[in-house]
Amino acid sequence: MASPGPLRAGRGIAFFPVGTTSVGTLVALEGLDGAGKRTLVTAVRKRLDEAGLRVGTLDFPRYGRSVHADLASEALKGAHGDLSGSVHAMAVMFALDRSGAIAEMSELLAGCDIVLLDRYVASNAAYGAARLHQGADGEFVDWVRELEYGRLGLPRPDLQLYLDVPVALAEQRARGRESEDASRALDAYERDRGLQERTGEVYRQLAAADWMSPWWVLSPDIDPLTLAENLALLNDGTGRRGEKEHGTP
Ligand SMILES: Nc1ncnc2c1ncn2[C@@H]1O[C@H](COP(=O)(O)OP(=O)(O)O)[C@@H](O)[C@H]1O
Numbered sequence: 001m002a003s004p005g006p007l008r009a010g011r012g013i014a015f016f017p018v019g020t021t022s023v024g025t026l027v028a029l030e031g032l033d034g035a036g037k038r039t040l041v042t043a044v045r046k047r048l049d050e051a052g053l054r055v056g057t058l059d060f061p062r063y064g065r066s067v068h069a070d071l072a073s074e075a076l077k078g079a080h081g082d083l084s085g086s087v088h089a090m091a092v093m094f095a096l097d098r099s100g101a102i103a104e105m106s107e108l109l110a111g112c113d114i115v116l117l118d119r120y121v122a123s124n125a126a127y128g129a130a131r132l133h134q135g136a137d138g139e140f141v142d143w144v145r146e147l148e149y150g151r152l153g154l155p156r157p158d159l160q161l162y163l164d165v166p167v168a169l170a171e172q173r174a175r176g177r178e179s180e181d182a183s184r185a186l187d188a189y190e191r192d193r194g195l196q197e198r199t200g201e202v203y204r205q206l207a208a209a210d211w212m213s214p215w216w217v218l219s220p221d222i223d224p225l226t227l228a229e230n231l232a233l234l235n236d237g238t239g240r241r242g243e244k245e246h247g248t249p
């Protein structure tokens with residue numbers, strides 16, 4: 001059954017088994033640079049707060065709080081020699097940033113109904129595979145899965161959202177942001193139109209395959225209220241997840 005409004009589900013929406021403990025639902029928002037992720041998380045959070053849900057948010061990379069995140073960001077702006085030239089080295093930096101946030105994520109999940117992440121493991125999968133001209137079924141995506149969910153033990157998201165914004169629009173938004181805020185100058189990935197195109201393609205493949213969890217694909221004009229209402233349905237209000245194994249919101 002198709003999901004309502006602008007939500008497009010890959011292979012149907014899966015609901016999650018009821019856990020024995022009260023933990024929140026972990027939702028990761030993915031998309032290209034400038035897609036509007038930060039804006040959407042802020043708007044959805046406001047709607048969920050207003051609905052009385054306990055909401056936590058966390059942005060990756062954790063700039064200013066993680067040396068790995070800062071090194072990666074500086075590398076994308078030309079520092080640290082040939083660091084940014086290595087696809088695997090960059091992915092390890094982003095992965096170690098996330099690894100350092102495991103305790104914080106556990107705390108958020110213990111105290112919230114919904115935890116919204118602005119970028120997560122799939123960012124590494126999509127950008128790295130795109131840099132290597134691979135698809136979602138390639139070696140790199142498997143390497144990321146094994147590194148982050150296997151070796152580093154990161155929690156799997158219950159749901160992943162892909163904000164599917166055309167590259168030209170995302171670029172226009174990123175450039176608009178750059179002109180408003182000098183600290184958001186475009187980095188090496190953002191300036192590379194071909195990389196953004198390929199990254200979008202890998203994201204669509206990951207979503208179609210429901211990689212690591214169910215995915216919802218969101219259109220550029222997604223209404224934050226509609227999204228918040230659909231997210232709220234994943235949670236029965238007690239911090240426990242819905243009981244249906246499969247269904248649509
Ligand atoms: N739905 C939207 N319509 C118009 N402009 C938007 C929309 N969402 C975001 N923007 C603008 O686009 C720019 C990039 O948005 P941002 O949320 O920072 O993207 P991201 O976090 O995906 O890089 C910002 O200047 C923001 O104000």
Ligand SMILES: Cc1cn([C@H]2C[C@H](O)[C@@H](COP(=O)(O)OP(=O)(O)O)O2)c(=O)[nH]c1=O
Nearest residue numbers: 033060061094119120123124127128189190
């Ligand atoms: C979090 C993350 C980001 N990236 C990429 C996506 C972006 O192009 C870049 C920087 O992340 P981004 O979220 O865009 O940060 P900024 O606030 O500087 O715009 O790093 C990865 O390749 N892997 C990751 O795990």
